[in-house]
Amino acid sequence: MKLPGLNQIEQAQQLVYRYMPPTPQYTWPLLNERLGAEAWVKHENHSPVGAFKIRGALVYMDWLKKMQPDAAGVVAATRGNHGQGVALAARMMGLKAVIVVPHGNSIEKNRAMQAQGAELIEHGHDFQESLEYARRLAEERGLTMVDSFHERLVMGTASYALEFFRAAPPLERIYVPIGLGSSICGVAAARNALSLPTEIVGVVSAASPSYAMSFAQKKVVEAPSTTRIADGLACRVPNAQAMEAIWDNVARIVEVSDEQIAAAMRIYYEDTHNVAEGAGAAALAGALMDGNRRKRIGVVFTGGNVDRAVYQSVLAGDL
Template structure:
């Protein structure tokens, strides 16, 4: 079982590469939630993610022979970058196996840090299988993304920073993918305070709750979530034991709720966080666990490495969830002025038009009609309801597409 002494020993090694990241009080999320919310901004870490901590601690403890043979790992992106940079700084060759569908931004960043990238498989688990083959073929040391005591201890240095930066913390909220981050943080926090530790998984990659119910690690057949950094089929054997012993509660959030949190962080905090990094705040904003009025809560925003194409989709979904974007379809009479009448009605209802698609050839409508799809900028859920009522009152039959 990982202990506080392991995390304390890791701190000196990690300090050679990783930086101490800020912890900031948020008036916005405190007002929204009724809690006293402080954000641990680990997205400001070198490589944009906490993973540099565990990778540095692991590689620093390799023997000279192990360093000579190099390291190999598998990662969806953040661990890849952490291992690549830590290995490069230590003068160690690193081979990184990443899923074929890993964000291109993370692939390019890993290469820029000195890693030799191999693309294989559809997800982390398939990439890990290939990485272990390379381990056997080359004799390289496998640096596990989470199920390794040295990696867990390195990630636990975040917990030490949290309790020092926010001594009165009541609850720390941490993402769970493979479990290395929460294992390290929980070990540090529980040894230093009486605070709760709450874990959060994406609904499309949630294996921990069932694992805890059954008392053994349960592996999902597949994962499906925008939070690619925590898209693992299961937690590790070692991390599961720490979670079972030291984590108070595990909850889930949906992709829509994650998108809403990412969007809120951009708009209100001017902070870019990837899906995996936003799940702790999503859990707070959606009341996924019970907390008291004024309770001091620290969501650990663990990473900011989000592909810009993914970000576009995530922000759009976040705007939909907040009533700020609406896509609708309706049918107009195919006559002069029909489209203008619709546009005038939208303008009267303070609705901005992003895009219009006008189709007379659809087989699903009458010959003397035209189908119209509109992307609209709206002002919130109440405005959306008012707009839809106005359209219906004017005789338009409207399908809400998103």
């Protein structure tokens, strides 16, 4: 896919700012000690839905309203953050939202989506089955399917990357978690638009390795997802368009275990007193594993939506 340019990203940014302010980026001394580097953290956990997904959803809904003024509503499949972003953006723009989640999904994320006015449907054993059902539902009900990867979502997520690159000192390397790919593609778009030399490193769950396998084999590879803690990274089938952009723009992809992710969640709490969900802590887990002595790096903290019981187990060291 062709990544958005600077003008498109800036336009998306101005749209996002109608509904939320820029999120902060901080460097934390205790975190820097652990990493042996000057690390700047982009706090997308400080958005109105506790994750970066609201940005892309706002840009998408604005585009949809212009393209289809009489749109009946939208439907999306999610494990949580995409659904929260879609639900809030739809409500803000007067659209009905139907969200499909797999059975056993986070109770607290489900409640958050319903609180935004979404109709919640549980279907399937994993994200892929929910996605396939959501697509059928779109046809049956005449709704617009909001996939987790779309060029308008990339434009929205690129807005946080543009903020980050312009507000932080020059970064030698940036770590970005990969769920379905909109975040890392947005980072690549902003990096390219500003002509920066920053190396982009993707981070996936070792228990959901489809993107890492696809990156290494230079073809889309389906792989089972068994992560117990990083549901935002749980992907069985990579998006082909996302992979095209990742192959062209990402230096490498590293895999981190559930145990490493849980350790990063604890570190975020101990060193910054920020609550991180599994996917939100994955980039830090990758940076801790990688070794970054004497470098200035960026770490994308994508979200903080974690169930209380899960977080209690993480802090207790049970995960």
